[in-house]
Amino acid sequence: MNIIKRLRRKFIILATIGVIVVLGVALGLINTIAYMRMQSQVMSVLTYIVHNDGAVPQKIGGSDSSFFSDPSWTEETPEFAYQIRFFSVLVDANGYAKDIDIQHIASFSKQEAIEYARTTVEEARENGTRQGVFKKNRASYAYLIKPNDDGSYLIAILDCTRDVAAVSSFMRYSIWFGLACVVFYVLILAALCNVAIQPFVRNMENQKRFITNAGHELKTPIAIISANAEAIEMLNGKSQWTDSILKQVRRLTNLIQDLIMLSKMGERSQVDLVITDVDFSATVHSVVDSFRQLAADGEKKLTAEIADGIKVKGDSKCLYELVNILVDNAVKYCDDKGTIAVALRKPRLGKGAVVTVTNDYADGTNVDYSRFFERFYRGDTSHNSQKAGYGIGLSMAEELTKLMKGKINVSYKEGRITFTVRLN
16 A cells, blocks of 8 residues: 555654664764874873973873873883874974974975974964874874974974874774664664554554445445435425435435545555546546536636646546546635636646646635645534535545646635646
């Protein structure tokens, strides 16, 4: 059934969005923590270097209570001082390099060290920052600038390529892991979602079975009531009582037919349709002609502006029923002595047809039009019997439009309500 397929698809989509959000937040937080820990560790090493006048002590001591820092590992091995690669440059107040130490790095010559130190100081003065990261070829370097009291600057530049690469690899693998989890989750969800929606499906099937069975059971007593009322009329003549009985019998009969049709509507699919080239202009003409007398009896004006020769691919019965529902709804709810306008035209772009059914509706200012296509919804909350209806027709119109792979919408402007159907 189409409704079950839509429910299944919507369930999978919403559940997938939920797990994507959870995984995105979790992996984003983990990657953010990993990056901040790496950055904190690098800056911690640079801080020790600049406070040691550009040299590395054998052990980096001190306590760091930062959540993103873990400097204790630097004291666990005496090899730490020989593992880091850096250089330092002391630049005086005039911008000249005084002391240059490049013995702990091989990727910078003395001249390159001076140039990078000057460039770093100039950028720091412009941006107002004293630390950062830059790239040289594919390598990553972090720098820290320490201003001295005499106006000079001590610049320490540390090779953090391995740290950045480790964090980048972690981020990359975590993204692939997240994607794999989402795909695996969707596959499991698709296999098990039928179990999750089974209670809803069973409940819906029970409702449809009840409507169908009750409809068939009610037909017999209604037929007997109708026959008895007609017999009374034959014996005693027509009266307001028998006329009222027959009128209500017809209303009940129509309601039962609509309920049965609505219960079966969700079971229909494209396979059940007989798709042909339908003369849609003739179909709309036929529907409008069938309502002219009804509109005239209600002192309402029915106009039609139907372009000739418009054809669409679809099921002729469904197309006729779709237009019939919209025109019937317009005639039924049009204001007294109002106007119903039916129009058929070609779309501005592409093939197909556009049908609009408009009627006067003065009380439509504060109506919730988003609910018009809900089953059993009626804008007339008083359920005035003079406007007989059960909120079924527009729901059926929407189902028929979807079967025809079209779109239907409703709008309200200047006291007139318009239903628009676009068919491909």
